[in-house]
Amino acid sequence: MAQIETRGLTRTFGDVRAVDGVDLVVRPGGLTGFVGGNGAGKTTTMRMVMGVLRPDAGEVLWGDRPMTAADRQRFGYMPEERGLYPKQKVADQLAYLGQLSGMSSAAAKSAVTEHLELFSLGDRAGERVEALSLGNQQRVQIIAALMHGPTALILDEPFSGLDPAAVDAMADILRDRAASGVPVLFSSHQLDLVERLCDSLIVLARGRVVAQGTVETLRAGGPTRYRLVTEGDLGWVRDQRGIHVHDVDGGRALLELIDPGAEQAVLRAAVDRGPVLEFARVVPPLSEIYREVTA
Known part of the structure; x- marks a missing residue:
């Protein structure tokens, strides 16, 4: 065809x-x-x-x-x-x-x-x-x-x-x-x-x-984001280098990676402060990709 x-x-x-x-x-x-x-x-x-x-x-x-x-x-x-x-x-x-x-x-x-x-x-x-x-x-x-x-x-x-x-x-x-x-x-x-x-x-x-x-290619071309969940307050992540903090609410934070490898430094800092309940790459839905490319 x-x-x-x-x-x-x-x-x-x-x-x-x-x-x-x-x-x-x-x-x-x-x-x-x-x-x-x-x-x-x-x-x-x-x-x-x-x-x-x-x-x-x-x-x-x-x-x-x-x-x-x-x-x-x-x-x-x-x-x-x-x-x-x-x-x-x-x-x-x-x-x-x-x-x-x-x-x-x-x-x-x-x-x-x-x-x-x-x-x-x-x-x-x-x-x-x-x-x-x-x-x-x-x-x-x-x-x-x-x-x-x-x-x-x-x-x-x-x-x-x-x-x-x-x-x-x-x-x-x-x-x-x-x-x-x-x-x-x-x-x-x-x-x-x-x-x-x-x-x-x-x-x-x-x-x-x-x-x-x-969809995978379009996702790969977008920002890299991580969700961090801990037992303690995450206000300290605002001072971390190489990331942009989208949102912090108590022990939950949404972070955007600016410098490669910066997420590992954040994870180490979080582990040093106490139990880490979740640290995961956030896969954006198509609706979010759409909003970004049409803005």
């Missing part, structure tokens, strides 16, 4: 530069999370990747060549604005959308049945879309993006409105597709979900990529 790559992707609306020279890579065989605040440029970037919007500058590549309309037709795309026909029956609509993606009538009907069962919607096949809850309409939209065996997946907030069972089902499906070599890019505001699922991460702020890589 090929990878998706953008180089210098730029788009302006009036006086607002919504996307400003975005370089990103979505590699096959993994899940790539696309995160950023409202207005960061995620949806505009995805629309340019899919050819819905024409970039003012830059290019989109599929492997080592410019992406074509034929390439995009084989992608699975879930837009921010859901595109279902409310009066049409669920199974009929999905079969129609499958055929638009190049499936035969028989293959589309078979795939519809399979995916409706997968998302616990088998008993709703004959209902109109408008009769479904918003969460179930979201499931139908997801099926439309998945059912034709796409060569890549571009999903804008696919987990929005899903209950925990549907989130788990969706996560399993995306992992399976990624394991088969399909590049998967999805945006989400649910950072805990992105951290749990993704192999790599792209963080956008003010139209620019401010961080890109695995």
